[in-house]
Amino acid sequence: MPITVCRKEHFNAAHRLHNAAWDEEQNQATFGKCNNPHYHGHNYELIVKLTGEIDPATGYVYDMKRLSDLIKREILDTFDHRNLNLDTEEFRHLNPTAENIAVVIWQRLRPHLAEHLALSVTLYETERNFVEYHG
Secondary structure: EEEEEEEEEEEEEEEEOOOOOHHHHHHHHHHHHHHHHEEEEEEEEEEEEEEEEOOOOOOOOOOHHHHHHHHHHHHHHHHEEEEEEHOOOOOOOOOHHHHHHHHEEEHHHHHHHOOOOOOEEEEEOOOOOOOEOOO
């Protein structure tokens, strides 16, 4: 009987949506105010979900303290209070859209989790705009 456990975290980051292969007009038409050359920021809400079987010895799907520590080490310490375009390797050449950020978060977490656990990442860029990635 699979069950899902969830951990919610928060981080702040700046970014600029921009395609270097396009001219300024096309970038502005596509990304609007998100193409601000001086960047802009978001207060991101992150929900990490793990789905699996309950371990009869612990009663856990996954120890939430371990999950919290993993998210802090792999995500918060890397992205919180950073300019994603300038301060992170992942987004030097990858447009830091909410979609791409969610995929990168998933990719950073997945290697540290047992294969039998399904991983899902939900990222709120604003209260009304969010993405979810299941891998």
